Amino acid sequence: MxxxxxxxxxxxxxxxxxxxxxxxxxxxxxxxxxxxxxxxxxxxxFNIKALDKLVAIRRKDAGEQEAELLNDLMLYAHATGTPLDIVVPEPAE
Missing domain, CATH: 1.20.5 (Single alpha-helices involved in coiled-coils or other helix-helix interfaces)
Structure with a gap:
């Protein structure tokens, strides 16, 4: 150069x-x-893997946290045979 x-x-x-x-x-x-x-x-x-999971959840935004919570709830209900009374919101037009 x-x-x-x-x-x-x-x-x-x-x-x-x-x-x-x-x-x-x-x-x-x-x-x-x-x-x-x-x-x-x-x-x-303390359990390091559990802490890693906690931090990962805390770093997610509120929408992702809610979706993960609902997914966990559905899996738990299915695994235990617990009926869920869920109201699905109507899509906005």
């Missing part, structure tokens, strides 16, 4: 690479923090 040729693009690309490298370093640090937290949770006697 010739000196001074397209230096703006080269500088911009270098800045992007530097930023990406910093973000990847931050991600690595956060992964290490998460690993330490999981060890702490396990040593406190």
């Amino acid at each position: 010739t000196t001074g040729f397209n230096t703006t693009a080269a500088d911009q690309l270098k800045q992007f690479a530097d930023r990406m490298e910093r973000l990847m370093d931050e991600i690595d640090g956060l992964k290490a923090d998460l690993k330490d937290l999981r060890s702490e949770v396990k040593s406190a006697g």
Whole structure:
């Protein structure tokens, strides 16, 4: 590459690479923090898989949470033979 040729693009690309490298370093640090937290949770006697599931549910939006709750309710009712009295809303016209 010739000196001074397209230096703006080269500088911009270098800045992007530097930023990406910093973000990847931050991600690595956060992964290490998460690993330490999981060890702490396990040593406190809690189930890590259950905690992961809880966090996944909490991160979902309200609509997804409601759909998952209804699905779980339907599965429970089917498995136990419990009749459900469900009213299905009419679609808006």
